[in-house]
Amino acid sequence: MEIAQEKLIAGRFEIERLAGSGGMGAVYRAQDRHTGQPVALKLLRDAGPRERQRFLRESRLLCELCHPHIVAYVAHGSAEDGHPYLAMEWLEGEDLSRHLSRGPLSLAAAMQIVHRVAAALALAHGGGVIHRDLKPTNLFLCNGDPARVKVLDFGIARRLSRSQALTQSGALIGTPEYMAPEQARGEGAVGPAVDIFALGCVLYECLTGRPPFQGEHLAAVLIKILLEEPEPVERWRPGVPVALSGLLTRMLAIFFKCCISARRTFQAAGNSK
Numbered sequence: 001m002e003i004a005q006e007k008l009i010a011g012r013f014e015i016e017r018l019a020g021s022g023g024m025g026a027v028y029r030a031q032d033r034h035t036g037q038p039v040a041l042k043l044l045r046d047a048g049p050r051e052r053q054r055f056l057r058e059s060r061l062l063c064e065l066c067h068p069h070i071v072a073y074v075a076h077g078s079a080e081d082g083h084p085y086l087a088m089e090w091l092e093g094e095d096l097s098r099h100l101s102r103g104p105l106s107l108a109a110a111m112q113i114v115h116r117v118a119a120a121l122a123l124a125h126g127g128g129v130i131h132r133d134l135k136p137t138n139l140f141l142c143n144g145d146p147a148r149v150k151v152l153d154f155g156i157a158r159r160l161s162r163s164q165a166l167t168q169s170g171a172l173i174g175t176p177e178y179m180a181p182e183q184a185r186g187e188g189a190v191g192p193a194v195d196i197f198a199l200g201c202v203l204y205e206c207l208t209g210r211p212p213f214q215g216e217h218l219a220a221v222l223i224k225i226l227l228e229e230p231e232p233v234e235r236w237r238p239g240v241p242v243a244l245s246g247l248l249t250r251m252l253a254i255f256f257k258c259c260i261s262a263r264r265t266f267q268a269a270g271n272s273k
Contacts, residue, residue, distance in 0.1 A: 097136035134198035200251030208236035
C-alpha cells in the first residue's frame with residue numbers, strides 16, 4: 001500500500017511521491033529535513049526475518065562504501081510502524097539498461113563507464129565486499145552522463161570474511177545473463193572475480209547492444225555460460241581496438257578457464273564409454 005504524501009518517516013524524511021515498487025518494498029522520493037536535500041527512501045514491507053536481515057546487511061554495507069561512483073548512503077533505521085528503511089542520495093537520470101535500449105555506446109562512453117565502475121568495485125573489494133549482481137539496471141547514469149555512473153543495489157552483496165552467507169549453497173544468486181560460472185553452478189563461496197566477469201558482460205553489451213550470453217529461458221542461458229564461448233565482440237562491433245578486445249577477453253578469462261575444464265570433463269567421459 002502506498003504511503004500518503006507528506007508522511008514523515010523517522011521524524012526526518014518527508015515523503016513526496018512514490019518512485020518505484022517491488023514485491024516486498026517501495027522506493028520514494030523524500031525530503032531530508034536535516035539537510036534540505038532530496039533522498040531516495042527505500043522502505044521494506046511484508047518481509048520475513050531473512051529479508052529483514054538481508055536489508056539490514058545492505059544498509060550497513062552501503063554505509064561503509066563511500067565512493068563518487070557508488071550511490072551515497074544517507075541513513076537507515078526503522079520507521080514509526082517498525083518497517084526498516086534505507087535513505088540514499090536522490091539521483092536524476094536513467095539506468096544503463098534504458099540508455100542501451102537506444103543502441104550501443106561509443107567506445108569513449110563505454111570505457112568511461114568501465115573505468116569508473118572498476119574503481120568503485122576496487123574500493124568495495126578492498127573492504128571485502130562483493131556486489132554479486134552487477135548489470136545495466138544497477139548502473140545509473142546521472143543526467144544520462146556515462147562519466148557520472150553510479151553503482152546501485154547492494155541487496156545481495158556479501159562480505160568475503162563471512163563464513164556463512166544468507167543464501168543457501170546451490171541457490172542461484174544474481175542475474176543469469178551476467179553470472180560468472182561459479183554463480184551459475186550455485187557455488188556458495190564467490191570472490192571478486194564474479195564482479196569483474198559481470199563488468200565484462202556489461203562492457204560487451206555497451207559495445208554491441210547485447211549481452212554475451214542470451215537464451216530463450218534460464219537453462220539455455222546457464223548452459224551457454226558454462227559450456228559455450230560468446231561470439232567475438234568484433235562480430236557485432238567491427239573496428240573495436242585490439243587492446244579493448246583484449247581487455248574484454250581478460251575480464252571474461254574466468255569463463256574461458258571454466259569452459260576448457262568442462263569440455264575436458266565431457267571429453268573424458270565420452271572416451272571412457
